[in-house]
Amino acid sequence: MRILGMISGTSHDGIDAAVVDFTPDGEVLRGRVGHTASTPYPAELRARLLAALPPAPVTLAEVCVLDTLIGQCFAEAAAAAIEAGGPVDLIVSHGQTVFHWVEGAHARGTLQIGQPAWIAERTGVPVLSDVRIRDITAGGHGAPLVSVLDNLLLGGLENGAAALNLGGISNMTVLRDGRLFAYDIGPANALIDAVVTARGLNPQGYDDGGAIAASGRVHPGLLEALLDEPYYRLAPPKSTGKELFHLGYVEDALAGLPKGEVSDADLVATLAELTVRTVAAEVRAAGVATLVVSGGGCRNPVVMDGLRAALPGVRVSTSDAYGAPADDKEAIAFALIGWLTAHGLPGTVPGGTGASAPRVLGTLTPGAGPLVLPAPVTVPPRSLVLAR
Structure with missing residues (x-):
C-alpha cells in the first residue's frame, strides 16, 4: 500500500511530505521510502499564521481563512508529490497545529488546521486527517505520535x-x-x-x-x-x-x-x-x-x-x-499511521502518549471514487524495516 504522509510541524515553516510503499512480511512491516519533499509556506501566509498563534488574540474568521489557505497549500504539495513519486492509495495529512490545550498536566484538546477536503478534491485520493484527538479522548496527550x-x-x-x-x-x-x-x-x-x-x-x-x-x-x-x-x-x-x-x-x-x-x-x-x-x-x-x-x-x-x-x-x-531520513521522519511516521488505520490497527502506544489504551486514529475524507480499504489485519507488525 502506497501512502503519502504530510505534516507541518511546530516550526510552522512549511510542509514535509514522504511517499512510503508498505509491504507486510510476516511479523515485519517493510517500508520503501520513495519521493520526499519539503514545501515552504509562502512568506505572506507564514507571517499570517505566526501572527495568529498564541498568545496573540485571533478571530474565528481568521481561523477559517487560515484553514482554507493551509488546506490549499497541502493540496498543492500533495499533488506535486504524486506527480513526482507516482500514484498513492491514501494520503495522511497531519495539518498544522495551531493550539494544543493542556491544563493540569492533562491534554484537553488539540487543533490542527488545513482542511483535508481541499487535498481530496485536488488529488482524488482519500485523506486521513485529525489524527491526534482520538488519543486525547482516551486520556492521552495525542503526542508524540511518532513513538509508534x-x-x-x-x-x-x-x-x-x-x-x-x-x-x-x-x-x-x-x-x-x-x-x-x-x-x-x-x-x-x-x-x-x-x-x-x-x-x-x-x-x-x-x-x-x-x-x-x-x-x-x-x-x-x-x-x-x-x-x-x-x-x-x-x-x-x-x-x-x-x-x-x-x-x-x-x-x-x-x-x-x-x-x-x-x-x-x-x-x-x-x-x-x-x-x-x-x-x-x-x-x-x-x-x-x-x-x-x-x-x-x-x-x-x-x-x-x-x-x-x-x-x-x-x-x-x-x-x-x-532508514528514516532525519528531515522526513515525521512525514514517514504519519504514513505509517495511515497504514495502521487503513488495516484497522491502533496508531498509538499507550506508554508513548499516556492514553488508557491504544486507539485507531484519524478521520477519513473520501477521494474521487468509492472509499475502499484493505482487509483488516488482526496481528500488528512487531518491527519496521525502512529502505530507500
Whole structure:
C-alpha cells in the first residue's frame, strides 16, 4: 500500500511530505521510502499564521481563512508529490497545529488546521486527517505520535535506545527493558526561530547551520532563569508547544536582566544551550546506550556537538542510519499511521502518549471514487524495516 504522509510541524515553516510503499512480511512491516519533499509556506501566509498563534488574540474568521489557505497549500504539495513519486492509495495529512490545550498536566484538546477536503478534491485520493484527538479522548496527550514508529524501528536495539525529535519542540521516545514511554521535553527550535524572526537575524527565520549560536556566548544568568521553568519538573507523560514557549516567553526572561546585556548572538547561543541541557538531562535519566536524532535541529552543529559532549557514554546518530531520513521522519511516521488505520490497527502506544489504551486514529475524507480499504489485519507488525 502506497501512502503519502504530510505534516507541518511546530516550526510552522512549511510542509514535509514522504511517499512510503508498505509491504507486510510476516511479523515485519517493510517500508520503501520513495519521493520526499519539503514545501515552504509562502512568506505572506507564514507571517499570517505566526501572527495568529498564541498568545496573540485571533478571530474565528481568521481561523477559517487560515484553514482554507493551509488546506490549499497541502493540496498543492500533495499533488506535486504524486506527480513526482507516482500514484498513492491514501494520503495522511497531519495539518498544522495551531493550539494544543493542556491544563493540569492533562491534554484537553488539540487543533490542527488545513482542511483535508481541499487535498481530496485536488488529488482524488482519500485523506486521513485529525489524527491526534482520538488519543486525547482516551486520556492521552495525542503526542508524540511518532513513538509508534520508534517502537517498531528501534525496539530491537540492545541496552536501550531513545529517539529524539528536534522540531519546534523536542520530544523523545525511550525504549528500555521492554518498556516504552515518550513525552515532550521542551523547546528545540521554537524559541530560536522566534528570536531569529523577530530580530531579523536571518530572512529564512531560523539559525542556518547554527551559525548565529556559534558566534555567541552562553549567558549563565539567562540560562539559569530559563532552566527554572516548572514544565521541566513535571513527570511524563506530558506535552507542550508554542502556547508556552513563544517569543513573549523569551522577552519575559530577558526582562529580569539589564537592557542590552545579552546580544542577539548570545541570546541564540543561550537558547541552543537550553535545548542541549534539557535534552541531555532526560537522556541521562533514561539510562540508554543509543540516541537517534531527527528533525531540523539535528542539522544544527552547535546543538548536536553539545549533546555529544554532554553524553559521552551514549552513541549519538541521526535516524538516517536506520532508514528514516532525519528531515522526513515525521512525514514517514504519519504514513505509517495511515497504514495502521487503513488495516484497522491502533496508531498509538499507550506508554508513548499516556492514553488508557491504544486507539485507531484519524478521520477519513473520501477521494474521487468509492472509499475502499484493505482487509483488516488482526496481528500488528512487531518491527519496521525502512529502505530507500
